[in-house]
């Protein structure tokens with residue numbers, strides 16, 4: 001923490017992740033919430049904190065007036081819409097405003113052709129930096145890169161996320177996975193690839209952080225079926241249809257899969273074929289020595305009080321906080337697209353500084 005003036009921050013949209021980023025922006029003495037963008041017309045004019053389900057209003061009203069938000073000359077936008085808008089992001093960056101985002105962006109490699117170059121040019125023109133993270137993809141790859149720091153030699157890095165995602169069943173970013181589609185549905189695997197291509201960007205980001213060149217990035221998709229009907233709020237899944245997903249994005253060098261981002265997401269534990277989950281993240285480095293890093297996450301509250309919403313909230317916290325905690329480094333970074341390779345490792349604020 002520094003004693004200098006707080007960095008002035010605009011929160012862009014007020015959905016699931018924003019509920020956690022906004023709470024942190026408001027709590028931190030080194031950050032000041034100066035504006036909030038609303039995508040939904042019905043949210044315009046409402047207090048940002050109340051939109052993010054905080055109990056107390058913060059006095060910042062949500063607006064859809066982009067010019068007015070840029071006229072505030074914020075230091076940084078925390079950009080968390082459901083999907084990124086390259087034109088909108090370019091406009092923010094050209095105005096000289098730094099951006100941290102969880103929205104399907106890490107290096108820009110998974111965007112439409114030319115979009116990465118457009119964003120990098122806009123950022124350099126504005127003298128601003130663009131940084132993307134999240135938990136996975138994002139912080140998980142930083143953990144993988146850090147784990148290799150113990151090694152004399154690294155042969156492969158595999159990262160597993162294995163989670164029961166039924167508490168996220170209704171989330172919009174689950175739409176593209178095709179939960180409940182018939183098994184062997186033609187085109188299903190390609191639709192999953194299209195909706196999850198940001199994990200390919202995670203492979204690119206890990207490669208950038210390790211300083212290695214990849215020949216290509218590939219992917220593997222496998223499905224499991226529900227053994228009985230699943231009555232999930234917002235996303236019922238019928239017996240015999242897709243309720244488990246194994247998704248791997250791999251970085252290839254000389255024909256070898258050297259980087260492997262493996263996601264296993266299940267809506268039930270009763271699947272055929274079985275897909276056991278370990279509820280967390282594991283990094284496995286094969287090298288000298290072999291390194292295994294397990295990331296366990298426990299709620300900051302008694303287990304007996306834990307609700308489904310609390311579980312969902314933990315997922316959103318670990319998605320949003322990597323970008324909030326990076327703000328001061330991104331503001332200080334060189335202009336252009338930056339990754340964990342370009343900034344100091346972001347750390348969380350000490351609790352005693354938040355009083």
Ligand SMILES: NC(=O)c1ccc[n+]([C@@H]2O[C@H](COP(=O)([O-])OP(=O)(O)OC[C@H]3O[C@@H](n4cnc5c(N)ncnc54)[C@H](OP(=O)(O)O)[C@@H]3O)[C@@H](O)[C@H]2O)c1
Pocket residue numbers: 012013014015016017018037038039040041043080081082083084102103104133134135136137138171172173318319
């Ligand atoms: N890397 C990771 O670990 C990770 C994990 C989870 C999520 N994410 C990503 O983080 C981003 C935010 O996720 P979320 O769960 O917070 O999303 P969300 O709640 O579903 O949507 C966020 C906000 O986006 C706006 N919005 C809704 N529909 C939109 C559309 N069609 N186009 C553009 N904006 C739209 C709304 O803004 P208003 O509130 O202003 O109306 C909404 O509240 C997504 O891109 C998601 O993929 C990353």
